[in-house]
Amino acid sequence: MIKTASLPVHGQEATKNFVIALAGNPNVGKSTVFNRLTGLKQHTGNWPGKTVTRAEGTFFHRNRHYTLVDLPGTYSLHASSTDEQVARDFICFARPDLTLVVCDATCLERNLNLVLQILEITDRVVLCVNLMDEAKRKGFRVDIDMLTHKLGIPVVGTAARSGRGLSRLKNVLDDMVAGKIVTTPQQVVYDPELETSINEIAKRLTPYLPDWINSRWAALRLLERDYSVLDHITDNKNKNYSPRILKKEVALCLQ
Amino acid sequence: MVIPNSLSLIDIPVGDSARVVNILTIGANRRRLLDLGLVPGSRVEVIRRSPAGNPTAYLIKGTLIALRNEDARQILVDTN
Ligand SMILES: Nc1nc2c(ncn2[C@@H]2O[C@H](COP(=O)(O)OP(=O)(O)OP(=O)(O)O)[C@@H](O)[C@H]2O)c(=O)[nH]1
């Protein structure tokens, strides 16, 4: 991750509304973070599955308008349940300006699976390591600097219930949308045979995909025979596009 | 593929723990189990069985997860 000098604020930015997707595992405090940032009272509770569909709220910080979208908690983005589908479709296809991932400081290993999956989709990601008070109580020490370094994205430690770390989080979100932070996200590298297929499929897909869809990510989904991705690609740059052509292209690669 | 005499998660009694060796399913179901934290090498503790005997609650990477016995049967483990 590289910090660059402050970029000039464009005239339109003052009126632009920046959309932030709020994602994370179930029960990690996403709605608590949401309430802290927006001042709204989205229902929170100490059991998973509280947020069933997405909720939206707005806030204003350093002269910018933000819309925060609280997504249902999921362990993965493989669209195998409605919740996963809602979260995935929003992060992939609604084109938020950035995605804020909330995770639980007391079980990072579990939580980082989702973080890595999101980093395969987009590099516009900020990680909020929440429940830092719980981690401390349990005697865990979370190395935020090391996480920042290893993941290549900004990481902020918070205790959202008491509000600790939230103002710093707001500033980091702002630095991201202002273009002051360039991320270098950690990518999962698969075994060489799979990497060859991914690269081949991604290369063939690129002419058909809109610029904002990561072709490596699309290739991975197609390799898993998840063709639903193709149905979402409608405003494409290639007139000859059709899901049928894409499937044929992929089939060629898989031979 | 069935490996004779191998233990699956369903064979582990409540209160005991085991380590994941392999998952026997493929495709989306395998992916789902991996995403729940059932990756080879992970330790899983059997917390309790529902009164009907299915599902069973497991502690996996710090979170309580309920698995159907049909799924648990696909997860090969060792007790070391
Ligand atoms: N100690 C502590 N508790 C927290 C913190 N953040 C949230 N909580 C509590 O954790 C519980 C779950 O919080 P929610 O905000 O509902 O979690 P969520 O991620 O929105 O949950 P789902 O929508 O079900 O996925 C609530 O009881 C919160 O009060 C924190 O930083 N520290």
Ligand SMILES: [Mg+2]
């Ligand atoms: Mg919630």
